[in-house]
Amino acid sequence: MTSTDPEPSAGRPSRTDRRKARTRQALIDAARAVLAERGTAEVSIQQITDAADVGFGSFYNHFGGKDELFQAAVADVLEEHGRLLDELTADLDDPAEVFAASWRLTGRLVHTHPQVARVLARLGLSYLDSDQGLAPRALRDIRRAVDAGRFRIDNPHVALAGAAGSLLGLLHLWLVRPDLIDEAACDELAEHVLRMFGLSHASAREIAHRPLPGA
Amino acid sequence: MTSTDPEPSAGRPSRTDRRKARTRQALIDAARAVLAERGTAEVSIQQITDAADVGFGSFYNHFGGKDELFQAAVADVLEEHGRLLDELTADLDDPAEVFAASWRLTGRLVHTHPQVARVLARLGLSYLDSDQGLAPRALRDIRRAVDAGRFRIDNPHVALAGAAGSLLGLLHLWLVRPDLIDEAACDELAEHVLRMFGLSHASAREIAHRPLPGA
DNA sequence: ATCAGAACTGATTAGATCATCAGTTTTGAT
């Protein structure tokens, strides 16, 4: 009655594999929590394994050292958020709106997932030229909007740097001074970014204030 | 012949004071060099005092710990650059140009002072709401441009977050991928920022391409 | 039920860093 495992020998991931994956994910989750609140150097591996409720020695079954763990943790955070954005914007037709909605939703992280917001605000700039996570998705969306004739920019990389930088600046300020920023201010900046990308004044305002998917 | 000290007892800073200041500045300079290349945690106090050619124990005559030193070093960097910007833009009449020129000159740091650029790219976001350094000067310039009717924005803080974030994103990308960015791309982004602040398309383009003071 | 392999565990060891402090050098006054 209690045993509901459907894979005795057919399915690939065995119980052992699942246990290993669970331990690894516990460590990554603990690292994500640390990333959100402190710097990576201020925390010992011991503290991480304690927080993950994992034996100290087990750490080295999964990661070569602290750096490797935090790299995996950041990748985990960004990939998770990137997949969410892809899902939420899948139904939008206007590529300019896809970009704007992704931008605004990422700003909303300050309220919906403060931990993710903090990780992003702290380390986001370092991943501007990464080949995984958010940067390649954002570049893809920008290029689509350019190809569709919605954005008018010379260099997608410069555009991304500007848009991503603005967003991270907003996140930083929002986290530090919640009294200065709110959703309206976030949308206002999104509006400015659209304008930066060549949209008309009116069109930028309209798109940046459309209802957000999944809201 | 060789002795040219003009203050035997009249002037305030004695030789002792000057020696102390020199030692302190040597430590700060070493910290600035470290800040530009590595993280603060990856370097021991011993390495810093060696680089500064100062005895290890002397460190504690000036700073309570590593954090205090790096705080002073960052303040030193930002204050120096802020003063330089104030000097260079003192003769400009249009407050929008003052802001644009400061923004572009700070981007140029990648070539003129790569070390400062690296410090800024790494830590700039953390100083968005500082009451000294660059943030208060930038806010001052933004407010002046608003008062003069040149900028049209609702919230100076949001505007600063956007403009500063864009700049730091550009700096980051420029430092990591020098092949993607150049002075022209920098000016292009400055143009977009001006547009973000409410300037007309043509006016933004013109101002962002004026010759820079001190060039 | 028994067994071999895989993953987990935490006490131990080796290495590094920090703050202290007793002694030395420099400075400015007599």
Add this chain to the structure above:
DNA sequence: ATCAAAACTGATGATCTAATCAGTTCTGAT
């Protein structure tokens, strides 16, 4: 020239951290 105060110096000991490894527990197959 001599002296007291201030700044500098680096060896020392206490503290902390990372990585190892011998032993234990869990898993899947016979």
